[in-house]
Amino acid sequence: MKHLVILGAGTAGTMMANHLSHELKKADWKISIIDEKEEHHYQPGYLFLPFDIYTPDDIIKSIEEFIPKHASLVKGKIDKVEPKENKVKMADGSELNYDILIVATGAKIAxxxxxxxxxxxxxxxxxxxxxxxxxxxxxxxxxxxxxxxxxxxxxxxxxxxxxxxxxxxxxxxxxxxxxxxxxxxxxxxxxxxxxxxxxxxxxxxxxxxxxxxxxxxxxxxxxxxxxxxxxxxxxxxxxxxxxxxxxxxxxNKGDEVMERSGMGDDLNYVPANKATLQSKEYANVFVLGDASNIPASKAGSVAHFEAEILTENILRYIKGEPLKEEFDGHANCFIETGNGKALLIDFNYTHEPVEGSFPFPGIGPLKLLKESRMNHLGKLAFRWIYWNVLLKGTHIPFVSATMSEAGKKYN
Amino acid sequence: MEKVIAGKTIAVNEEGYLTDFKQWDKAIADELAAEAEISLSPRHWEVLNYLQTEFKNEVPLSIRKIGKSGVVDIKEFYQLFPKAPLKTATKIAGIPKPASCI
The missing domain is CATH 3.50.50.60 (FAD/NAD(P)-binding domain)
Structure with a gap:
C-alpha cells in the first residue's frame, strides 16, 4: 500500500484530497491530510465581516466536514518535512512516511x-x-x-x-x-x-x-x-x-514549517515548476495554492484551477508518464466595488485582465472589467459554490482550468 | 520606440526603459540619471552593477531582496535613488522594470 500525504487542509489541500479520493484506487493508495486546526474558514468572508455583511457563522465550518471518507485526517502540528527521507515528522514525535507529498500549507500574514x-x-x-x-x-x-x-x-x-x-x-x-x-x-x-x-x-x-x-x-x-x-x-x-x-x-509569508524543513525561499514559499506544479527539488513533492512561489495570484480560484491540473499530473507521475505542462496561471476574481456592484477579472501568466464577457463569449452573463450588479450576485453566490462545489473538487461547469481567450477584447 | 540618449539611438519602451541591454553603456546611464536628477557616485555604481548582475542571472528583483543583498540597505537605496528607487535604478541600469507578481 502506497501513501500520499497532503500538508494543510485549507482550500487547496481539501480540494486535492477530494479529487484524489475519486481517482486513486483504495486498495493501492492511502491518503492522509494533516492540519492542526479544527476550523475551515471561508477566507474571502474576512472582507465582508468588518462591514457586518457576513457573520462569523457564514465563514466558519469544521475541517472534518469537507474531508472525504477515504482520506484520513491527521490532526496535529507538523514539526518538519524531511524530503530526502520521504518523511513528515510531527511535533508529538510521530512520523509519516510518504510516496507522494502535496504541500498546501498556504500563506499567512507576518x-x-x-x-x-x-x-x-x-x-x-x-x-x-x-x-x-x-x-x-x-x-x-x-x-x-x-x-x-x-x-x-x-x-x-x-x-x-x-x-x-x-x-x-x-x-x-x-x-x-x-x-x-x-x-x-x-x-x-x-x-x-x-x-x-x-x-x-x-x-x-x-x-x-x-x-x-x-x-x-x-x-x-x-x-x-x-x-x-x-x-x-x-x-x-x-x-x-x-x-x-x-x-x-x-x-505575507509561507508557513514556517517550510522554513524548518529547508524547503522554502526567503519568504518560505516552495519553489515549484509554474506549469506542472512539481517541486523544483524533489520529484515526488508537488506544491499547490498559496504555498508555492509560482508567479500566479495567491487566490482560491488559482488553487481550484491548479488542483484540476495537478490531479492529472499526479496520476501521470504514478504511471511514470511525463507531466503535463499545462497550468497557465489562470485566475478569476470578483472585485467588490460597493453599492451592490462588482467587477470580474479573468487572466493568466501572459494575458492581462481585459473587458469582455464570461463565461460564455459574447453573452456573459458576467461582464469582465466592468461594474455590474450581476457580478456582485456572482460574488455572493460564490460562498455557496465554495462550500458545496469547490471544496468537493467538483468541476465548475463552463469554467476551464486554463484560461479562454474567447469573448475578450485584446488589442 | 526609439530615443536618442547620449548621442546614440536606443530602443526603449513607452516608459523609457531600454529594451535591449546590449545597447546600454555608462554614458547612457549618466544621462538617464541626470533625467532623474541624480549624479552617479561610486556608491550608485556598486548598486547598479549589482542590479545588472542579478538581471543577467535572471533573479527577480524586489525591494526586499535588495535590502537583504548586503550591497545596500533599503534606507540607503532610497537616499541614492529617491522616491521609487527600484524603478529609477533599473531604468538607469538599462534593465527591465521589475514585474511585481500578483
Missing part, C-alpha cells in the same frame, strides 16, 4: 516583519483583515467609529488575493455612505506598486473607480515603520501618512 506594526496599537487602531481575529476586531471598531482618517495599506507584494485591499477601500466608501457619514471619513489607499494594480488595463479601470469614490491613492510607498504614538506610517524615503484607523495587509 506583521512582525515591519517595525511597529504589531505594536501597542495592534487591533486597536492598526488592523489586518487577513485573519479572523483581525477582521472581527475591525468590525467592532467600525461599528462605533465616528470618522477620521482611514488608511488602507499594502506592505509588500506578493499578497494573498491582491485585489482584496482595493475591495476593502470600495466597501468602506459604500459602508460610510450608507451610515450617512462619508463626509466625516477620509479614505487613502497606500500601495508599494506604482498604481492601483499590477496590470495596466485593470489599473486604469480601478484608478477611475478610486477617483469616482473620492479615495486618494498614494503609490510607490515602501513602508519602513508604523509610528504608534504619532499614528502614522513612514516609508524609507521619509514620507509619512497619518491615520486614525490603519487597515494594513502585512507582509
Amino acid at each position: 506583521p512582525e516583519e515591519t517595525e511597529g506594526m504589531k505594536g501597542s496599537e495592534w487591533h486597536k487602531s492598526v488592523f489586518d483583515f487577513y485573519t479572523f481575529e483581525g477582521s472581527l476586531a475591525l468590525r467592532n471598531k467600525l461599528r462605533n467609529w465616528e470618522g477620521g482618517k482611514l488608511v488602507v495599506h499594502i506592505t509588500e507584494m506578493p499578497i494573498k488575493c491582491p485585489v482584496a485591499p482595493l475591495e476593502f477601500a470600495f466597501l468602506a466608501d459604500s459602508f460610510f455612505r450608507h451610515k450617512h457619514m462619508r463626509d466625516k471619513v477620509e479614505i487613502t489607499y497606500v500601495t508599494p506598486l506604482s498604481g492601483a494594480f499590477t496590470k495596466p488595463k485593470a489599473t486604469e479601470a480601478l484608478e477611475h473607480l478610486l477617483e469616482e469614490k473620492h479615495i486618494k491613492i498614494e503609490s510607490d510607498f515602501a513602508i519602513e515603520h508604523v509610528d504608534n504614538e504619532k499614528k502614522e506610517i513612514v516609508d524609507y524615503g521619509g514620507r509619512a501618512i497619518p491615520f486614525d484607523i490603519l487597515v494594513t495587509v502585512p507582509t
Whole structure:
C-alpha cells in the first residue's frame, strides 16, 4: 500500500484530497491530510465581516466536514518535512512516511516583519483583515467609529488575493455612505506598486473607480515603520501618512514549517515548476495554492484551477508518464466595488485582465472589467459554490482550468 | 520606440526603459540619471552593477531582496535613488522594470 500525504487542509489541500479520493484506487493508495486546526474558514468572508455583511457563522465550518471518507485526517502540528527521507515528522514525535507529498500549507500574514506594526496599537487602531481575529476586531471598531482618517495599506507584494485591499477601500466608501457619514471619513489607499494594480488595463479601470469614490491613492510607498504614538506610517524615503484607523495587509509569508524543513525561499514559499506544479527539488513533492512561489495570484480560484491540473499530473507521475505542462496561471476574481456592484477579472501568466464577457463569449452573463450588479450576485453566490462545489473538487461547469481567450477584447 | 540618449539611438519602451541591454553603456546611464536628477557616485555604481548582475542571472528583483543583498540597505537605496528607487535604478541600469507578481 502506497501513501500520499497532503500538508494543510485549507482550500487547496481539501480540494486535492477530494479529487484524489475519486481517482486513486483504495486498495493501492492511502491518503492522509494533516492540519492542526479544527476550523475551515471561508477566507474571502474576512472582507465582508468588518462591514457586518457576513457573520462569523457564514465563514466558519469544521475541517472534518469537507474531508472525504477515504482520506484520513491527521490532526496535529507538523514539526518538519524531511524530503530526502520521504518523511513528515510531527511535533508529538510521530512520523509519516510518504510516496507522494502535496504541500498546501498556504500563506499567512507576518506583521512582525515591519517595525511597529504589531505594536501597542495592534487591533486597536492598526488592523489586518487577513485573519479572523483581525477582521472581527475591525468590525467592532467600525461599528462605533465616528470618522477620521482611514488608511488602507499594502506592505509588500506578493499578497494573498491582491485585489482584496482595493475591495476593502470600495466597501468602506459604500459602508460610510450608507451610515450617512462619508463626509466625516477620509479614505487613502497606500500601495508599494506604482498604481492601483499590477496590470495596466485593470489599473486604469480601478484608478477611475478610486477617483469616482473620492479615495486618494498614494503609490510607490515602501513602508519602513508604523509610528504608534504619532499614528502614522513612514516609508524609507521619509514620507509619512497619518491615520486614525490603519487597515494594513502585512507582509505575507509561507508557513514556517517550510522554513524548518529547508524547503522554502526567503519568504518560505516552495519553489515549484509554474506549469506542472512539481517541486523544483524533489520529484515526488508537488506544491499547490498559496504555498508555492509560482508567479500566479495567491487566490482560491488559482488553487481550484491548479488542483484540476495537478490531479492529472499526479496520476501521470504514478504511471511514470511525463507531466503535463499545462497550468497557465489562470485566475478569476470578483472585485467588490460597493453599492451592490462588482467587477470580474479573468487572466493568466501572459494575458492581462481585459473587458469582455464570461463565461460564455459574447453573452456573459458576467461582464469582465466592468461594474455590474450581476457580478456582485456572482460574488455572493460564490460562498455557496465554495462550500458545496469547490471544496468537493467538483468541476465548475463552463469554467476551464486554463484560461479562454474567447469573448475578450485584446488589442 | 526609439530615443536618442547620449548621442546614440536606443530602443526603449513607452516608459523609457531600454529594451535591449546590449545597447546600454555608462554614458547612457549618466544621462538617464541626470533625467532623474541624480549624479552617479561610486556608491550608485556598486548598486547598479549589482542590479545588472542579478538581471543577467535572471533573479527577480524586489525591494526586499535588495535590502537583504548586503550591497545596500533599503534606507540607503532610497537616499541614492529617491522616491521609487527600484524603478529609477533599473531604468538607469538599462534593465527591465521589475514585474511585481500578483
